[in-house]
Amino acid sequence: DAKTTQPNSMESNEEEPVHLPCNHSTISGTDYIHWYRQLPSQGPEYVIHGLTSNVNNRMASLAIAEDRKSSTLILHRATLRDAAVYYCILRRFGNEKLTFGTGTRLTIIP
Amino acid sequence: EPEVTQTPSHQVTQMGQEVILRCVPISNHLYFYWYRQILGQKVEFLVSFYNNEISEKSEIFDDQFSVERPDGSNFTLKIRSTKLEDSAMYFCASSVNGDASDEQYFGPGTRLTVT
Numbered sequence A: 001d002a003k004t005t006q007p008n009s010m011e012s013n014e015e016e017p018v019h020l021p022c023n024h025s026t027i028s029g030t031d032y033i034h035w036y037r038q039l040p041s042q043g044p045e046y047v048i049h050g051l052t053s054n055v056n057n058r059m060a061s062l063a064i065a066e067d068r069k070s071s072t073l074i075l076h077r078a079t080l081r082d083a084a085v086y087y088c089i090l091r092r093f094g095n096e097k098l099t100f101g102t103g104t105r106l107t108i109i110p
Numbered sequence B: 001e002p003e004v005t006q007t008p009s010h011q012v013t014q015m016g017q018e019v020i021l022r023c024v025p026i027s028n029h030l031y032f033y034w035y036r037q038i039l040g041q042k043v044e045f046l047v048s049f050y051n052n053e054i055s056e057k058s059e060i061f062d063d064q065f066s067v068e069r070p071d072g073s074n075f076t077l078k079i080r081s082t083k084l085e086d087s088a089m090y091f092c093a094s095s096v097n098g099d100a101s102d103e104q105y106f107g108p109g110t111r112l113t114v115t
Helices: none
Strands: A009-013 A018-023 A031-038 A045-050 A061-064 A070-075 A084-092 A104-109 B005-007 B010-013 B019-024 B031-037 B043-050 B053-057 B065-068 B075-079 B088-095 B110-114
Touching (some): A018 A031, A018 A104, A045 A061, A045 A070, A070 A084, B005 B088, B010 B019, B019 B088, B043 B075
Parallel strands (some): A009 A104
Antiparallel strands (some): A031 A045, A031 A084, A061 A070, A084 A104, B005 B019, B019 B075, B031 B043, B031 B088, B065 B075
């Protein structure tokens, strides 16, 4: 699977938007971009995924660069509950498993 | 909202003993997975299971590990002879299908402590 690169940690103030970047310069045309998060002492939780177009759901938005070599997860209004490790994961067609990296640890400042 | 459940939440066992970790996937899901996370480390894939067969497994999933779907609802992970290094959080997950476009839903995990 293609590799992703994320900052180790980020901080954001409560009630402000958060932009979490992910680089995936070796992405292939059939790779989906997935985001999961892991709250403290919990299992991973699906956030959002996309292929080429930007995506929105109730949790977040996913902005995908035109060349698909990077993407940004956007939390529109961070709350304390959004403090977690966020993982950007590429999934290739035919690949069932999720390959987790070290992710970005997001700290929310009250 | 449907969710994946796991039991027990915490299991303590002695080295060399057998343990069975249990999971109830979401009812209309067809693909099932086990992952583990050693304290302070990454979440690692162990095995995927579809149509009563293992469809993919990692190098970690050696002969000491086995999975089973004994009935229509449970999905189990058995470790035959536990080692100290098997101490970890074990997460079960399920998905509707195994597509790259599909999301996986994770349970809360079982903390396994081998002494």
